[in-house]
Amino acid sequence: MTPTTLTSPTLLSPATLNALADALVEQGWYVGQNVIDAELCHTLHHELSHLAHHNGLSEAGIGRGSEHHLRKDIRGDAIRWLNRESAAQRQYLAGMAELQQTLNQALFLGLFEYEAHFAHYPPGAFYQRHVDSFRGRANRVVSTVGYLTPSWPADGGGEMVIYHPENSEQEAARVTPEAGTFACFLSATVPHEVLPTRVARASIAGWFRRNASLGGILDPAR
Ligand SMILES: O=C(O)CCC(=O)C(=O)O
Numbered sequence: 001m002t003p004t005t006l007t008s009p010t011l012l013s014p015a016t017l018n019a020l021a022d023a024l025v026e027q028g029w030y031v032g033q034n035v036i037d038a039e040l041c042h043t044l045h046h047e048l049s050h051l052a053h054h055n056g057l058s059e060a061g062i063g064r065g066s067e068h069h070l071r072k073d074i075r076g077d078a079i080r081w082l083n084r085e086s087a088a089q090r091q092y093l094a095g096m097a098e099l100q101q102t103l104n105q106a107l108f109l110g111l112f113e114y115e116a117h118f119a120h121y122p123p124g125a126f127y128q129r130h131v132d133s134f135r136g137r138a139n140r141v142v143s144t145v146g147y148l149t150p151s152w153p154a155d156g157g158g159e160m161v162i163y164h165p166e167n168s169e170q171e172a173a174r175v176t177p178e179a180g181t182f183a184c185f186l187s188a189t190v191p192h193e194v195l196p197t198r199v200a201r202a203s204i205a206g207w208f209r210r211n212a213s214l215g216g217i218l219d220p221a222r
């Protein structure tokens with residue numbers, strides 16, 4: 001029997017990987033449209049919609065460990081960490097492993113781990129401007145966002161605004177969260193936000209981490 005889906009060998013083409021590494025060096029961020037396979041986006045979107053409709057998601061919070069708490073005034077998405085339970089998740093994560101290898105070879109970033117979650121933003125939800133590295137611990141080094149919603153409407157809102165790393169008042173890019181688009185940026189230096197969405201918004205947010213355990217104290221991932 002031949003598999004009917006998910007046969008594409010790579011998630012990000014060699015050309016995309018090169019462009020991405022160059023953009024990270026030159027400006028600290030990268031955005032590409034139509035870079036994630038359409039069929040994979042469709043399958044992942046279906047998986048996330050199913051979770052959203054069957055109580056499979058948790059309200060997202062801010063902070064880690066004992067400092068983790070809900071703040072709907074800061075972020076309004078519901079999430080589920082990827083755990084390799086489906087072929088689609090495994091294909092996405094395999095693509096991120098390739099990206100990790102590229103970034104380590106090209107930029108010597110020493111990335112050693114990747115964590116990612118599905119994110120569902122219901123209508124009205126947003127995520128206030130922030131940077132992704134937790135204070136005092138620069139363990140998240142590179143952030144990724146893969147967008148999954150097909151046919152994003154022109155008036156749908158929900159764009160991710162990327163601000164200039166050196167001039168954080170200045171908008172550098174506005175990303176429409178359309179299926180196939182992939183964004184990547186330096187976690188500690190690139191402020192960004194999700195504008196209020198008018199329609200349900202589906203994505204996978206992920207982070208490459210460096211081992212940041214200090215003095216034998218385990219640095220928890222989440
Ligand atoms: O979904 C996005 O566009 C960005 C999400 C984000 O900033 C985050 O989860 O940290």
Ligand SMILES: [Fe+2]
Nearest residue numbers: 130131132192
């Ligand atoms: Fe973020």
